[in-house]
Amino acid sequence: MVLNLSGRYKLGTDVSCENFDGEYVVLNLATGHYFSVSRSGSTLLDGLVRGFDFAEMIETLAAARPAMRDEIGAFAAQIAGYAIVIPDLEASAQPLAADWIRAAHEASDPMLLEVFDDIADLITADPIHDTDEAAGWPIKKEA
Amino acid sequence: MTLAAPAPTIDDGITLRNLLPFAASAIEQAEKVMRRIAPAARLSLHGVDVSLYSQDPGYVALASERLWQNGNETGRREACRILVTSTGVDGLMTPPQWGPEEFHSRRFEKALEGSPFRAEFDHDRKSWHIFDLSRNIGLLWMQSAQAFAPWEPGSPLRVFLHWFYSARGMRLTHAGTLGRNGKGALLIGRGGSGKSGTVVDGMMHGLQSVGDDYVLLEPTDGFPTARPVFRTLKQNADGLRRLGLLETIGVGRKENWQGKYEFFSEDLGVRMTPSLSIRALLVPHVAGTQHTGVTSISQAKAMLALAPSGLFQMPGERDSGVARFAALVRSLPCFGLALGSQSGDASRVIGDFLDALP
Numbered sequence: 001m002v003l004n005l006s007g008r009y010k011l012g013t014d015v016s017c018e019n020f021d022g023e024y025v026v027l028n029l030a031t032g033h034y035f036s037v038s039r040s041g042s043t044l045l046d047g048l049v050r051g052f053d054f055a056e057m058i059e060t061l062a063a064a065r066p067a068m069r070d071e072i073g074a075f076a077a078q079i080a081g082y083a084i085v086i087p088d089l090e091a092s093a094q095p096l097a098a099d100w101i102r103a104a105h106e107a108s109d110p111m112l113l114e115v116f117d118d119i120a121d122l123i124t125a126d127p128i129h130d131t132d133e134a135a136g137w138p139i140k141k142e143a
Numbered sequence: 144m145t146l147a148a149p150a151p152t153i154d155d156g157i158t159l160r161n162l163l164p165f166a167a168s169a170i171e172q173a174e175k176v177m178r179r180i181a182p183a184a185r186l187s188l189h190g191v192d193v194s195l196y197s198q199d200p201g202y203v204a205l206a207s208e209r210l211w212q213n214g215n216e217t218g219r220r221e222a223c224r225i226l227v228t229s230t231g232v233d234g235l236m237t238p239p240q241w242g243p244e245e246f247h248s249r250r251f252e253k254a255l256e257g258s259p260f261r262a263e264f265d266h267d268r269k270s271w272h273i274f275d276l277s278r279n280i281g282l283l284w285m286q287s288a289q290a291f292a293p294w295e296p297g298s299p300l301r302v303f304l305h306w307f308y309s310a311r312g313m314r315l316t317h318a319g320t321l322g323r324n325g326k327g328a329l330l331i332g333r334g335g336s337g338k339s340g341t342v343v344d345g346m347m348h349g350l351q352s353v354g355d356d357y358v359l360l361e362p363t364d365g366f367p368t369a370r371p372v373f374r375t376l377k378q379n380a381d382g383l384r385r386l387g388l389l390e391t392i393g394v395g396r397k398e399n400w401q402g403k404y405e406f407f408s409e410d411l412g413v414r415m416t417p418s419l420s421i422r423a424l425l426v427p428h429v430a431g432t433q434h435t436g437v438t439s440i441s442q443a444k445a446m447l448a449l450a451p452s453g454l455f456q457m458p459g460e461r462d463s464g465v466a467r468f469a470a471l472v473r474s475l476p477c478f479g480l481a482l483g484s485q486s487g488d489a490s491r492v493i494g495d496f497l498d499a500l501p
Binding site: 014016018020021023024025027029030032034036116118119 | 247248249333441442443444446447450451452454455461462465469472473
């Protein structure tokens with residue numbers, strides 16, 4: 001999935017997101033992937049799930065730090081690829097909120113998503129059917 | 144008109160469609176067995192008296208020895224009955240297997256949500272943990288006696304206790320603990336970050352602890368309270384050597400499934416304390432420096448150290464776990480603990496750190 005500039009998004013199924021002073025920790029409770037999101041990335045993620053217009057958010061973030069414009073594409077591809085956000089076909093566009101604009105102006109760090117897959121490696125294999133019987137779970141069968 | 148497919152029977156294997164009736168019937172069977180036989184042990188744990196039914200004296204000895212019991216605890220207590228059994232014992236058949244449906248732990252968890260039942264299927268050993276929260280009845284149903292998971296001896300009945308305490312707003316938490324004068328800190332982080340060695344070193348240098356691996360966290364007015372659940376401490380040979388314990392602890396014991404020696408605080412000449420008031424979170428890492436240091440870290444970093452292993456090492460209760468761990472992180476100051484190499488230095492630094500906490 002690629003994020004569309006005119007699309008609306010919500011948190012993915014089984015995705016849990018906790019905000020700690022503007023920094024998000026995201027956990028996918030189904031796959032075991034978990035993520036650390038930089039302050040600027042957290043601001044964008046927060047805006048996406050609040051239904052703010054993606055293009056408007058890019059302009060606002062880039063006004064605060066022009067390099068952000070180049071970082072957003074890779075970040076958006078990552079959060080879409082890990083299904084942290086998914087399309088919300090029922091949502092309508094919301095105007096940028098004052099608190100979000102303030103956070104965007106203060107977000108000067110690089111837009112980064114750090115991915116942790118140490119647990120996902122253990123739990124995403126179907127332990128009944130994808131497992132090498134001799135070695136046991138979590139050793140996957142050779143394809 | 145469409146016809147619904149008939150529900151699969153247990154003979155076809157367990158699927159998400161027959162999981163609930165299977166859990167109910169298994170608990171019913173367990174209850175019938177427990178009406179016939181006497182409990183092999185009564186275990187006095189925090190807030191609950193567990194009657195353990197089992198014809199396997201090895202498991203009974205394990206649970207009696209390794210669970211931390213406090214017979215002096217007062218206040219409201221519940222009763223819980225747990226049957227540990229296996230094929231052919233107590234009249235039970237071989238535990239049924241998972242069926243042809245793809246196994247997905249999250250869907251499994253969701254299928255039980257809202258019901259009184261919690262369950263886990265151990266795919267390697269083809270055994271079941273099943274618990275009825277409404278009646279506090281548990282069943283560990285194995286292929287054969289002692290065919291439990293290799294981590295079971297270090298933390299017997301852990302899965303049942305996780306479900307029991309989660310339903311009451313408490314949480315078994317993957318953390319070590321150290322304290323002084325009743326004030327404590329949780330040591331959180333991945334395996335290999337130095338939690339356990341720091342706890343053992345601290346206990347050897349006069350600090351208190353309620354455990355080095357899994358502890359019970361109870362939200363209380365003011366600061367959360369941590370309590371011991373298991374008596375076992377763990378260290379690998381290198382860790383014991385660093386602590387000067389290899390010649391005592393490492394002799395006459397076998398390494399466990401992780402290559403670690405399991406022992407008790409009494410082997411160090413000290414006892415675990417019944418509770419600690421938790422005032423801070425410490426995220427240790429081996430720094431490669433001589434001296435140990437403490438620095439403030441973000442709550443996000445602490446959450447990353449605390450939540451993942453605590454959520455995914457236990458079956459189910461993931462949503463409530465995220466909420467509880469996030470609330471814990473927000474309620475406490477968070478620090479990084481850069482562990483130096485000088486023996487006893489970490490314990491001195493942590494002791495001073497604890498004294499300075501409110």
